[in-house]
Amino acid sequence: MSRVLMKGNEAIGAAAIKAGCRYFFGYPITPQSELPEYMSKALPEAGGIFLQAESEIAAINMVYGAAGAGARVMTGSSSPGISLKQEGITYCAGAELPCVIVNVMRGGPGLGSIQPGQADYFQSTRGGGNGDYRTIVYAPASIQETVDYVMEAFDKADIYRMPVLILADGMIGQMMEAVEIKEPNKIDLPEKDWATVGTKGKRKPNIINSLYLDSEKLEQHNANLQKKYNKIEATEVQYEAFGLEDAEVVCVAYGTTSRIVKNAIKHCNDNGIKVGMIRPITLWPYPYDVFKSINPKAKGILTVEMSAGQMIDDVRIAIEGRLPIYFNGRCGGMIPTPASIVEDIKKIAGGK
Amino acid sequence: MEEKIIIAGFGGQGVMAIGKLLAYAGMIEEKNVSWLPSYGPEMRGGTANCHVIISEKLIGSPVISKDATAAIIMNLPSLRKFENELIPGGKLIINKSLIDQETMRQDVDVYYIPANEIAAELGNSKVSNMILLGAYLELTKAVSIESALEAFLKVFGENKQNVIPLNRTALLKGGEIVKEKSAIY
Amino acid sequence: MSIVYERSKGLTDKDTHYCPGCTHGIIHKLVAETLVELNVLDDAIGIAPVGCSVLAYEYFNCDMQEAAHGRAPAVATGIKRCRPQNIVFTYQGDGDLASIGTAEIIHAAHRGEKITTIFVNNAIYGMTGGQMAPTTLVGQKATTAPFGRSEELSGKPIKMAELLATIDGANFIERVAVNSPANIRKAKKAITKAFKCQIEGKGFSLVEVLSTCPTNWGYSPVKSLRWLEDNMIPYYPLQNFRNFEEV
Incomplete structure (x- = not known):
């Protein structure tokens, strides 16, 4: 495919669809609104669904539901909106649900500004939500790189069963550069045999959950998560x-x-x-x-x-x-x- | 070559549009390009600007910071804000129809063009931005007129074929003006 | 000899953690029976809330997701939008649905999400120990309303069924109670209709079920049933508010 001139936010959407994402739940916020706008047009054309949620919180919880049902799913927002999404992100981490979350960062704290910023570094790399969890965080520097890492993010999310963050900033979101949306890498991904799609009467119920009232079980769950994170630290650094x-x-x-x-x-x-x-x-x-x-x-x-x-x-x-x-x-x-x-x-x- | 151009004026003057057009034309010519807009509420009736880079090398920062090779300026606040972003010897193209003051810079090549009056003579006041772009293209040869017109259809839609002749005339007219420096007011 | 009664196949063998006399168990059974009778158990995906029924994912014998507090309708939306062929239901309490999750339930109804919500209203926060809910009656004592709910301080209890019935996308809304055999039979009928509304692709359906909380109300199970009858039903009338069959 030849290069096209695309705005970063739109290129993110195009890359996600190319990577097989068919569901996007989002909420308008500057400077990422072109992403949901793009998805609202492009996803139905690709046979998927774009839904504008009533809130950032609802959007990330729709992502939780869809991811739990085995879908490739994405949401995007900008800094204050990502703060609101932290609840859902920690639930996705706890329930080990694959999804991709885009943060087109603006200045903070609070409502801050709409101009580019990088002040969500702590939030992105130190958890953001409650509990001992990590998210892979890609920080691309160009629109081509953004597109490439959005596609990679979906694979990593599926491989490790976890939320993956694309940390861009207002400049990436708003600027245009020539970009090539390449064919996705064909890699073997684990089967989503844990997803809630109905038992069909053929297996025991699948349960998507982050609650472990038994302390020993929760500790074990955390140990498993840490093992996963250690592996990522050893193999996924770029x-x-x-x-x-x-x-x-x-x-x-x-x-x-x-x-x-x-x-x-x-x-x-x-x-x-x-x-x-x-x-x-x-x-x-x-x-x-x-x-x-x-x-x-x-x-x-x-x-x-x-x-x-x-x-x-x-x-x-x-x-x-x-x-x-x-x-x-x-x-x-x-x-x-x-x-x-x-x-x-x-x-x-x-x-x- | 590496062209770093700032285009600035009021929202609605086609500031963003000619920036996009320029970037698209650069891409058509297989060059590296970036288009970085200002964004937000200040655009609605306020001052809008974009930074466009066209380069044969990989583009470093998309932000133009004291290293603009050219600027197209369409209102007074933008002149004052951006004239100091030009390198010495940079090309400063000013819409004289809308700006009654001169640049403070002594070390740049400045062109005062009455773009609105010329556009009116061509029968469409909307093409004043294309006249300024034509002047820029004549001075720098950053991209060809043909690439710019091909990009026009990509940016504004293939159904805009009917206004291509007018826009071609506007680009050429802008070019003629700077060719005959004596004609610059 | 023939079997005249057995545990619904819609429920797992797991013993529930509900307090003695709590009516959650009855409501679980009604939902489970309905899923079996409508032949949708194998296609069902349920969403458990945060609250007393947080562990519902261990009790329903179908695929389940556990949602964040109040977010079950959003989670259900995410599931149903990518799996429209499945039957998706949320099971939520009054703290979950009528307080922290009001935005989610109203907008799920507003979009006409083809999901079914079982809304269990016992006028109190049970799991956390008897705090006041938006549904707590005026004068009713709670650990955060030690002198009884004050209307001046906290307003009157919220009537979710009536509120949701104003929304066009809500195609089936009914309030029932499980304090007597007759009311339980009516509750079952309403739950069945609510799921039929989803199966027929009609839109959003919700059944508000008035329920007891003997532990936090501080009454015996029997007195709790009577208290529900005498205090809750007069304020929360049992009736159908919207019925897709009559549209």
């Missing part, structure tokens, strides 16, 4: 990294911010400062190990985010005190500028 071995400074950034950082890095490299980069693509599981490849004589790490500095926690865990960590961040819909990043890199490289 990142982009370059120039680490001889770097004077290493920048860490994800999503659209990473593209701004790359502009700054290019400027620095052209001007004789060796700058490397780590761009986590999965925010959970986080690419801790790649930080070990950083030149031990580097002057420092610069983390750049559209937040007050949430990913720094993971960078600190990864760097284990070996190097100083600096931060350049903007909040509220403001976007870090290449010039300010260059300035910070120069300061760090100069030992200031």
